[in-house]
Amino acid sequence: MAILDWILLGAYFLLLVLIGVQTMRRVKSPDDFAVAGNRIIWPVFFGSLAAAFLGGGASLGVAGAAMRDGYVYMFAFCAFGVQTVLVGYFVAPRLKNYIGAHTLGDIMEAHYGRPARLVTGILSVVLCAGILGAQALAIGTVVNATLDVPTVPAVIIGMGVVVLYSSFGGAWAVIQTDLLQFVFLGVLLPVALLIGLDAVGGPSALLDSVPAEHLSFMGDYSPAQFLTLFAALLLGETLVPPYAQRTFSTPDSRHARKGYALAGFFSFFFFFTSASLGLIALVLYPDIESDQALPTVVMNLMPVGVLGLVVAALMAVVMSTASSYLNSTAVVLTKDIYQPLSPAELPPSRRLTIERATSVVVGAGATIFALSVPSIVDALLYSYTLWAPTVIVPLFGAVLFGVRSAPAALSAITAGAIVTAVWQWGLDAPFGLDGLVPGVVANLLVFVTVAMATSSRYPRRQQPAVRVTEGEFA
Amino acid sequence: MIPTLLYYGVPTAVVTVTLWVGFLGWRFYVEEVLRGDRGDTTAGEPDHG
Numbered sequence: 079m080a081i082l083d084w085i086l087l088g089a090y091f092l093l094l095v096l097i098g099v100q101t102m103r104r105v106k107s108p109d110d111f112a113v114a115g116n117r118i119i120w121p122v123f124f125g126s127l128a129a130a131f132l133g134g135g136a137s138l139g140v141a142g143a144a145m146r147d148g149y150v151y152m153f154a155f156c157a158f159g160v161q162t163v164l165v166g167y168f169v170a171p172r173l174k175n176y177i178g179a180h181t182l183g184d185i186m187e188a189h190y191g192r193p194a195r196l197v198t199g200i201l202s203v204v205l206c207a208g209i210l211g212a213q214a215l216a217i218g219t220v221v222n223a224t225l226d227v228p229t230v231p232a233v234i235i236g237m238g239v240v241v242l243y244s245s246f247g248g249a250w251a252v253i254q255t256d257l258l259q260f261v262f263l264g265v266l267l268p269v270a271l272l273i274g275l276d277a278v279g280g281p282s283a284l285l286d287s288v289p290a291e292h293l294s295f296m297g298d299y300s301p302a303q304f305l306t307l308f309a310a311l312l313l314g315e316t317l318v319p320p321y322a323q324r325t326f327s328t329p330d331s332r333h334a335r336k337g338y339a340l341a342g343f344f345s346f347f348f349f350f351t352s353a354s355l356g357l358i359a360l361v362l363y364p365d366i367e368s369d370q371a372l373p374t375v376v377m378n379l380m381p382v383g384v385l386g387l388v389v390a391a392l393m394a395v396v397m398s399t400a401s402s403y404l405n406s407t408a409v410v411l412t413k414d415i416y417q418p419l420s421p422a423e424l425p426p427s428r429r430l431t432i433e434r435a436t437s438v439v440v441g442a443g444a445t446i447f448a449l450s451v452p453s454i455v456d457a458l459l460y461s462y463t464l465w466a467p468t469v470i471v472p473l474f475g476a477v478l479f480g481v482r483s484a485p486a487a488l489s490a491i492t493a494g495a496i497v498t499a500v501w502q503w504g505l506d507a508p509f510g511l512d513g514l515v516p517g518v519v520a521n522l523l524v525f526v527t528v529a530m531a532t533s534s535r536y537p538r539r540q541q542p543a544v545r546v547t548e549g550e551f552a
Numbered sequence: 553m554i555p556t557l558l559y560y561g562v563p564t565a566v567v568t569v570t571l572w573v574g575f576l577g578w579r580f581y582v583e584e585v586l587r588g589d590r591g592d593t594t595a596g597e598p599d600h601g
Contacts, residue, residue, distance in 0.1 A: 100585055100586065101585055103588070104584070104585060104588065117584060119576075119580060121573050121576035121577060121580070122576070122577050122580050124573060125570075125573045125574070125577055250585065254577075254581055254585065257573075257574070257577040257581075260570065260573065260574070260577075261570055261571070261573075261574035261577075264566055264567065264569070264570025264571075264573075264574075265567050265570050265571065267566075268562075268563030268564070268566045268567050269563070269567070271559075271563045272560070272563055275559055275560075280556075280559075281555035281556050281558070281559035281560070282555060282556075284555075284559070285555055344566075344569060347562050347565060347566050347569075348566060350558075350562050351562060351563055351566060354559065
């Protein structure tokens with residue numbers, strides 16, 4: 079990289095820290111730290127949510143898999159976009175009925191009692207820590223491939239900046255830096271694609287140069303392989319804690335629906351951009367490792383000046399996701415695990431201090447975790463496995479249908495976790511089917527059966543608005 | 553024709569939407585963070601949509 083590129087990259091990091099410092103004065107309470115005081119309007123919600131979910135998997139992962147397998151991986155990845163649009167349209171607006179909610183544990187407790195909050199909190203932390211670790215690892219991959227800096231110091235420096243602005247400015251900083259990162263990646267990755275297309279001789283030359291199966295819908299995948307991947311990506315990251323937290327940060331259900339659903343639509347276009355960059359890498363650099371597809375295209379094709387910004391965009395992709403999960407982990411640990419287990423109600427100022435301190439500790443822990451996980455996409459899918467088969471069905475049952483049966487929720491969570499664990503790790507995923515799928519089926523069956531059996535004792539809630547701080551189990 | 557539309561249209565659409573959202577986000581940042589405007593009191597109230 080030329081000196082101009084280094085200056086631009088350094089300016090980008092300084093800007094992130096500056097936003098952290100500027101937003102710090104807006105953080106006066108746990109409400110500000112967790113949900114930015116419910117002030118986030120839909121375009122900002124849209125950009126920050128898109129930046130949060132368009133992480134290493136959606137950029138480096140999709141580009142690498144498209145180089146290896148073709149567009150089939152992109153089509154499977156579109157399951158995530160489909161899920162996002164559906165959740166945005168049907169579920170996200172209803173989350174705003176829970177006044178004062180910061181976490182999914184707030185909703186679970188309002189319907190199913192404190193044990194459900196604790197279990198949800200623990201599962202949330204496991205998921206967030208896994209994905210945070212994967213993003214930290216991705217920072218190392220990007221920096222190592224583009225700047226030739228060794229992985230360990232790259233991860234430490236990148237995560238250091240993330241921890242700095244996340245703990246200063248909480249959700250305000252995370253959302254605002256997300257938006258900046260959204261602009262970086264939403265402008266520079268498409269620009270990289272346009273420059274790459276020019277380098278291969280245009281769209282027709284690109285299509286003529288890649289193997290035919292790389293362009294087909296199913297590629298080399300068997301139907302079972304495709305459906306398993308599709309189901310895993312459809313269910314795996316459904317309404318994970320950072321997305322729920324973003325939704326809580328909007329002023330009302332209209333903003334929640336619009337921002338969430340539009341981010342889902344936008345993701346289809348982004349996946350196409352990433353996958354096409356993978357195909358360009360296949361044409362221009364057929365001998366590289368597939369997970370180096372995106373960084374290699376960027377490093378070799380971008381002109382001076384633009385290169386520094388594109389490297390910043392690649393960093394933005396992973397850092398925005400990392401900061402979102404870091405903030406969520408800190409909020410969930412404090413609100414859903416530490417507070418319910420502490421003998422007295424924590425005063426807001428103390429909770430804010432604990433959330434900030436937790437951000438620092440979790441960030442450091444995730445950095446260590448990251449350095450021991452080998453692959454970005456594998457790590458993401460590994461973290462996905464237990465989320466959907468446990469929390470999602472009881473959560474949707476509560477939010478969409480007002481179900482309040484604690485036995486139904488807790489038994490469904492247990493059944494889903496056991497079936498997933500046995501299938502995935504005990505039986506080693508028979509038929510190539512991800513444990514997530516039988517886990518969700520078991521979770522759904524148990525939840526519906528027990529909820530119906532206990533419906534007279536736990537009648538469904540009719541009123542749409544619940545003040546979670548005064549929930550009936552609180 | 554279709555490949556040309558797809559390969560040039562999609563990145564152009566992504567850039568356009570991103571810049572528009574970025575502009576609205578910048579306006580929001582100036583109002584909310586730099587000026588610290590807390591005039592609107594609708595925060596946290598559901599409209600049951």
